[in-house]
Amino acid sequence: MGGQYRITGDKYPRMRRPRRRGRLVVLTAASLAVLGAAGWGTLQLIDVFTGGDPASTAGTKAVCAVKASPVAVPKALPEPGTITVNVLNATTRGGLAQKTADELKERGFRIGEVANATKEYDKKVKSTGVLLGPDSALDTSLPVLGAQLAGAERRTDAARKGSEVDLIIGDAFRGLTKKTDADRALAALTEPEPAPTVKKGC
Template sequence: MGGRYKITGDKYPRMRPVRRRGRLAFAGVACVTVLGVLGWGTLQLIDVFTGGDKASAAGAAGCSEATAKASAPPAAVAVPKPAQVTVNVFNATTRGGLAQKTADELKKRGFRVGDVGNATEEYDKKVDGTGVLLGPAAALKTSLPVLGTQLPAADRRTDAARRGPAVDLIIGNGFKELTRKADADAALAKLAAPRPTPAVEKKSC
C-alpha cells in the first residue's frame, strides 16, 4: 500500500477475533459458586437427619433418667421410737383393770407410760370401737402412727387445744388386746422405711 498509509513494524494484524477471557473467568467463578451452594445444602440436610437422631437419643435418655428416679426409694420417714412416745392409758369400758394391764404391756414394748386410769366423761362408756388414739395436731404424723402400730383399728384424733407431746390411748368396748408384738414390730419397721414411690412425673417416650 503506497501513498500516505504505510505499514510499519514487524507484526502483522490478527485476522481472528480476540478471545474474551473475562467471560471465561466469570463462568468459572459461577461454577464454583454453584458447587459451593450445593455442597452447603448437602451438609444442611445431613445435619437435619443427624440432629433428629440425637434428639431421639436425648429423649430416650431423659425417659430412662425419669424411670430411674421413679424407682429410687424415698428417704425414711422421721418417726419417733416407742421410747420417745409417752402414752396415757384410759379405760372407757366397764371392765376393771384393763387400763393398767394395757399400760404394762405397752411399757414392755418400749413405750413410756404416763397417766393410767378411767376415761373422762367425754369418752367414758361412749367408745364402741377398739379405742381412740388422741393427741396434739403435731402428733398426727409422728407419735399417733407409732402408737397406732399397737392397735391398728383404733380411731385417731387430734386436739388443736391440747398441749404437750403425750398421746392418749382410750380403750373402747370393742377392745380385746393389743396387736401381737411381732406384727406391731413389723408395722413399726414398715413405718420407718415405707415402700418406694415415684418421685417424678411420668414421661411418654
C-alpha cells in the same frame, strides 16, 4: 465340513442363546422403583403420626430419656421410748387400763396416767379404742402407737398442749396387737416410699 455347505474365511459363527440382558435391566429398574415408593410411603406415614417434626422421626430409634428421681429418704418417726402414753379405760370392764399400760411399758413406751376415761369418752367408745394427741402427733407419735392397736381411731386436739398421747380403750378392745405384728407394722411405717419415675421425650 464338506458337501453343499462350506465355511470359508478365518471367522466362524458362534452358537449362543439369544441375549436377555434387556429384560433383566427392566426387571431391576422396576424393583428399585417399587422399593423407592415403599420407602417414600413409610416416611410419609411417619410424618403424619409425628407431625413432621424431624426430632420425632429421629425418635424412632431414640430411647425415651428417664429423669433421675431423688433418692427416697426413710420416714423419721419417734422411738417408743420417747412417747408418753396415758392409758384410759372407757369400758365397764375393770383392770384393762393397768394391764394395757404394763404391756405398753414392756414394749418400750413411757407410761403417764392410768385411769378411767373422762366423761367425754366414758362408755362412748364402741371401737377397739381411740388414740388422741396434739396436732403435732398426727404423723409422729400416733402412727407409732397405732401400730400397737390395729383399728384404733386417731384423733387430734388443736387446743391440747404438750406431746403426751392418750390410748382410750373401747368396748371392742380384746388386747393389744401381737408384738410381732406390731413390730412388722412399725417397720413398714419407716420404709421409704418409692419415688415416682418421670419419663421425658416419649
